[in-house]
Amino acid sequence: xxxxxxxxxxxxxxxxxxxxxxxxxxxxxxxxxxIGVELLLNAANVxxxxxxxxxxxxxxxxxxxxxxxxxxAAAEAAIAVGICINVYKNLATVxxxxxxxxxx
Amino acid sequence: xSLGDYLIPLAPxxxxxxxxxAALIVGLTQTDDRRQFVSPFALLVVLAALVATVWLGSPTxxxxxxxxxxxxxLTYFARLITLVIGALIVLVNxxxxxxxxxxxxxxxxxxxxxxxxxxxxxxxxxxxFFAIELVSVPTYVIIALSRTDSRAxxxxxxxxxxxxxxxxILAYGMSFLYGAAGTTTLFSLTGGAVASLWQNGxxxxxxxxxxxxxxxxxxxxKVAAVPFHVYAPDVYEGAASxxxxxxxxxxxxxxxxxxxxxxxxxxxxxxxxxxxxLWLMAAATMTLGNALALLQTSAKRILxxxxxxxxxYMLVALLVGPVAGSGPMHDGVAALLFYMAVYGAxxxxxxxxxxxxxxxxxxxxxLDDLAGLARRAPMAALALAVCVFSLMGFxxxxxxxxxxxxxSSAFSLDAAHPYHGAMVALAIIGVLNSAxxxxxxxxxxxxxxxxEEVQEAKPTGGMPLRWGLALCAIPMLVFFAxxxxxxxxARDATASVHQSIRADQGKVTAAEHGxxxxxxxxxxxxxxx
Numbered sequence: 001x002x003x004x005x006x007x008x009x010x011x012x013x014x015x016x017x018x019x020x021x022x023x024x025x026x027x028x029x030x031x032x033x034x035i036g037v038e039l040l041l042n043a044a045n046v047x048x049x050x051x052x053x054x055x056x057x058x059x060x061x062x063x064x065x066x067x068x069x070x071x072x073a074a075a076e077a078a079i080a081v082g083i084c085i086n087v088y089k090n091l092a093t094v095x096x097x098x099x100x101x102x103x104x
Numbered sequence: 105x106s107l108g109d110y111l112i113p114l115a116p117x118x119x120x121x122x123x124x125x126a127a128l129i130v131g132l133t134q135t136d137d138r139r140q141f142v143s144p145f146a147l148l149v150v151l152a153a154l155v156a157t158v159w160l161g162s163p164t165x166x167x168x169x170x171x172x173x174x175x176x177x178l179t180y181f182a183r184l185i186t187l188v189i190g191a192l193i194v195l196v197n198x199x200x201x202x203x204x205x206x207x208x209x210x211x212x213x214x215x216x217x218x219x220x221x222x223x224x225x226x227x228x229x230x231x232x233f234f235a236i237e238l239v240s241v242p243t244y245v246i247i248a249l250s251r252t253d254s255r256a257x258x259x260x261x262x263x264x265x266x267x268x269x270x271x272x273i274l275a276y277g278m279s280f281l282y283g284a285a286g287t288t289t290l291f292s293l294t295g296g297a298v299a300s301l302w303q304n305g306x307x308x309x310x311x312x313x314x315x316x317x318x319x320x321x322x323x324x325x326k327v328a329a330v331p332f333h334v335y336a337p338d339v340y341e342g343a344a345s346x347x348x349x350x351x352x353x354x355x356x357x358x359x360x361x362x363x364x365x366x367x368x369x370x371x372x373x374x375x376x377x378x379x380x381x382l383w384l385m386a387a388a389t390m391t392l393g394n395a396l397a398l399l400q401t402s403a404k405r406i407l408x409x410x411x412x413x414x415x416x417y418m419l420v421a422l423l424v425g426p427v428a429g430s431g432p433m434h435d436g437v438a439a440l441l442f443y444m445a446v447y448g449a450x451x452x453x454x455x456x457x458x459x460x461x462x463x464x465x466x467x468x469x470x471l472d473d474l475a476g477l478a479r480r481a482p483m484a485a486l487a488l489a490v491c492v493f494s495l496m497g498f499x500x501x502x503x504x505x506x507x508x509x510x511x512s513s514a515f516s517l518d519a520a521h522p523y524h525g526a527m528v529a530l531a532i533i534g535v536l537n538s539a540x541x542x543x544x545x546x547x548x549x550x551x552x553x554x555x556e557e558v559q560e561a562k563p564t565g566g567m568p569l570r571w572g573l574a575l576c577a578i579p580m581l582v583f584f585a586x587x588x589x590x591x592x593x594a595r596d597a598t599a600s601v602h603q604s605i606r607a608d609q610g611k612v613t614a615a616e617h618g619x620x621x622x623x624x625x626x627x628x629x630x631x632x633x
Contacts (some may be wrong), residue, residue: 017276024269033265040272047279061288062279065230069275072237076268079241083248083260090254096265099258102338 009050016043030087030094034080041073109168113175115160116153116183117218123149124214131207139203143568146210147194150217154187162596174227174291176600181441181593182224182361189353189448190217195572196456197346199565201249209249212242216354223361229278229288232362236274236326239358240267243351250344259342266335270325277318284312290369291604308375316378319366320385326359329419330388333412337396340408345467346569348404349455352411353448356418360444363422364437368601372425382423383526390416390537397544402470403551406544407454410495413541414447420534421510424517424527426602431595432509434516439509442594446494446502446583453491453576454548457484460569461561468561471547476557484570485552487577494580496545497538502583502590509591511535 020039027033045066052062084094091098111118123146130142163175193213201209219238226232244267248260282288325332340348367374374382393413400406421443424436432438461481463473478485494503514531517524583590 013276013279020272024265030261030265034268037265037268037272040269041275044272044275044279047276048282051279051283055283055286059287061228061230062282065233065275065278065282065288068230068234072234072271075241076271079244080264080268083244083257083264086248086257087254087261090257096261099254099261101255101258102262102342 006054013043013046028095028097030084030096038073041069045069110170113167115156119153119156120214120218124211127207127211142206142210143198150187150191157183172228172231173225175225178597178600179225181597183221185445186217186220192452192572192575193350195568198568200346205249212245216242220358223358227290236358236362237271246347247343250347255342259339262335263339270322273318274322277315280311280315313375323359323363326355327415328412329385329415330392336412337405337408341404345455345459349452352451357444368604371605386416386419387533390534394537394540403548404469417510417534420514420530424513426598432591433512435598436513437598437601438594439513441597442509442591443506446506449576449579450491450494450503456573457488460565462564463559463561471551472558474551475555477552487573488552489549490577490580492545492548496542500584501580505587
């Protein structure tokens with residue numbers, strides 16, 4: 001029977017990363033882009049926890065970092081929503097394509 | 105060992121943290137006259153932290169470093185420069201956002217400065233990552249608060265989403281570094297000996313190389329290096345001018361400090377692939393930044409592209425790396441730190457001038473807006489000229505010495521250095537780029553001094569802004585005549601970098617390193633030495 005090893009987790013994380021990048025590049029809605037960013041952060045989390053699980057030694061650096069990244073993701077979501085409301089007040093939409101006054 | 109032994113060495117950080125919380129609370133009050141206190145209060149907090157820094161002095165071998173941190177002379181230098189330039193930033197931003205939002209604004213500014221000093225002390229990938237995010241996250245808020253029009257919110261959206269993406273890439277890269285090294289501690293500090301994360305025996309295999317490239321990608325965004333520079337011109341243009349002056353310094357300093365940390369954990373021995381990626385990045389950043397600056401008509405966008413070009417010069421010094429026992433003339437890291445200090449002030453000064461005048465009902469932004477400034481406001485035009493000549497790297501300004509140090513450190517590399525030829529070539533590209541840069545910097549000076557006035561420039565902002573502008577420009581001349589003090593501080597600051605690299609001579613195997621690391625944590629975790 002196939003046993004699940006480190007590589008499997010790394011592949012899952014890489015798939016999450018690519019999904020996140022794809023979402024960021026294709027979505028035009030600011031909230032959609034935020035979801036893409038969250039996927040990227042979770043790719044890092046999966047990696048950290050997997051590396052932690054599959055190494056010898058008693059410390060939990062990776063899991064601790066993953067926990068902190070979850071907190072960071074929450075803080076970033078709060079700021080993202082604040083910025084989106086700010087944009088909505090100015091432009092009456094959260095479509096990032098409509099934000100193109102600054103060009104060069 | 106008492107709790108105080110851990111807390112007192114961090115006094116400047118605690119002052120900034122408490123000050124930021126207090127500024128938030130003061131900002132909540134409903135009366136305008138109480139809100140007027142926020143800016144003087146923020147200045148007071150920064151100066152108090154500066155006094156605490158000087159009182160504590162440079163950390164010595166006896167200084168206790170709390171877990172996850174390593175207080176060194178680099179910390180001391182970063183605190184000094186951050187707080188001095190932080191005080192100038194507060195002066196320039198004195199009247200910046202509307203009074204209702206000034207409390208939040210100044211609190212975010214203080215937290216950002218706190219993030220820089222923590223980045224300089226970080227001794228753990230976790231602390232390093234979150235210190236950098238502590239610098240970045242408040243700057244997203246600062247941009248959104250900086251002015252009420254839609255351009256500022258567009259700049260905030262662009263900066264936030266790209267910044268959050270860069271942070272996630274950085275975290276993903278760090279997860280690979282953790283996987284390769286098996287620990288997040290950068291330097292283990294057992295019994296006075298310093299051993300870096302990748303002692304020679306450690307695995308610098310494909311996993312670590314992927315991790316390093318991703319980490320450098322994430323940090324390249326923070327310092328606005330090509331190809332992660334695309335946001336810079338738009339964000340710099342969209343944010344209000346005093347904020348742009350801040351954006352040129354705060355994330356860049358934190359990013360370079362983090363790069364210094366990561367590279368010294370590698371003993372500055374880069375895998376060949378990584379070296380060439382950074383080499384190309386430095387060359388492309390200088391060249392593209394300067395070439396695109398030539399095409400701009402807005403003074404703000406010119407300065408934005410010039411800040412990209414300056415990142416390129418600083419990357420040259422970063423690649424030269426530390427050379428023990430010498431000042432910034434030969435030591436790349438010392439030259440980088442010297443340049444960063446000078447760059448922070450001269451860049452802020454240029455943007456302070458843009459914020460000191462309004463053209464009609466708009467903020468001063470284009471070269472036309474600056475036309476004829478010398479006749480209307482000779483002193484302000486002189487300050488602009490000093491800052492711009494300094495950015496150009498023209499004597500008699502400190503910017504000239506900064507460039508001289510960077511390029512001389514590259515030229516004076518030991519001929520036995522594996523990348524000697526490549527670094528000399530990079531320095532030549534840098535010198536040629538400085539010459540190209542003169543073309544667009546001179547357009548700014550020429551607009552102020554030679555051209556006829558297009559539109560009346562009305563002075564705006566108060567006395568603090570004018571003081572901030574003067575205090576950015578005057579040191580440029582002072583440090584040209586008397587650079588030894590700042591250069592000496594920059595040289596001392598690299599001591600910890602040399603220490604971590606010299607420690608490599610006693611080669612420890614990866615396994616021993618891991619055990620030493622565990623032991624060091626036990627010591628730090630317990631209450632007895």
